[in-house]
Amino acid sequence: DAKTTQPTSMDCAEGRAANLPCNHSTISGNEYVYWYRQIHSQGPQYIIHGLKNNETNEMASLIITEDRKSSTLILPHATLRDTAVYYCIVRGGLFWGGFKTIFGAGTRLFVKA
Amino acid sequence: GAVVSQHPSRVICKSGTSVKIECRSLDFQATTMFWYRQFPKKSLMLMATSNEGSKATYEQGVEKDKFLINHASLTLSTLTVTSAHPEDSSFYICSARAQREGQINHEQFFGPGTRLTVL
Numbered sequence: 621d622a623k624t625t626q627p628t629s630m631d632c633a634e635g636r637a638a639n640l641p642c643n644h645s646t647i648s649g650n651e652y653v654y655w656y657r658q659i660h661s662q663g664p665q666y667i668i669h670g671l672k673n674n675e676t677n678e679m680a681s682l683i684i685t686e687d688r689k690s691s692t693l694i695l696p697h698a699t700l701r702d703t704a705v706y707y708c709i710v711r712g713g714l715f716w717g718g719f720k721t722i723f724g725a726g727t728r729l730f731v732k733a
Numbered sequence: 734g735a736v737v738s739q740h741p742s743r744v745i746c747k748s749g750t751s752v753k754i755e756c757r758s759l760d761f762q763a764t765t766m767f768w769y770r771q772f773p774k775k776s777l778m779l780m781a782t783s784n785e786g787s788k789a790t791y792e793q794g795v796e797k798d799k800f801l802i803n804h805a806s807l808t809l810s811t812l813t814v815t816s817a818h819p820e821d822s823s824f825y826i827c828s829a830r831a832q833r834e835g836q837i838n839h840e841q842f843f844g845p846g847t848r849l850t851v852l
Contacts, residue, residue, distance in 0.1 A: 663826050664777065720767070721828070
């Protein structure tokens with residue numbers, strides 16, 4: 621079973637920041653938080669991951685609470701092309717092989733003009 | 734980022750036939766590949782984990798004799814849906830985990846998916 625809880629759907633106005641929350645209250649010490657997104661009829665796309673520090677890359681920022689029980693993915697300036705299902709996943713990082721990536725239901729983000 | 738391809742992207746077959754889907758990592762080696770299926774408006778469901786040179790590990794409820802997985806090389810895994818039936822119609826997605834010596838393996842790349850329709 622997925623270890624995360626996300627809202628079913630969210631709306632965001634184009635050009636505004638999209639803040640997608642995720643609860644992972646049972647996360648363990650060696651587990652990372654990963655975010656992927658899936659645009660309709662395509663394979664999932666990696667966005668960002670983090671352990672306990674906030675992270676930022678060219679796509680998004682990831683804010684993880686101090687107790688690591690929740691996180692927020694921030695798309696700073698959402699565009700219509702960001703409309704997708706966003707998946708928050710908790711998974712261990714491991715040398716070689718590693719843990720399975722289990723998807724929950726995700727959040728369906730609608731970016732509106 | 735690294736590229737994972739799938740072939741074919743779309744396939745339509747008659748009930749009772751077998752269909753093979755290929756998954757290739759184009760510019761990296763992947764010791765581990767994963768196969769998922771996705772029904773309309775649903776999330777991805779992990780079917781099996783495939784390690785190069787060894788038997789695949791199937792998730793509970795997935796029939797290994799029906800969904801044959803072969804991971805013959807570090808860049809190729811195949812999924813064969815045997816004796817396909819209409820209920821096997823789905824979007825099949827593969828994923829490959831990049832091999833990084835001496836580093837924690839964070840990166841996992843997904844293929845574009847294969848839409849299977851069984852008539």
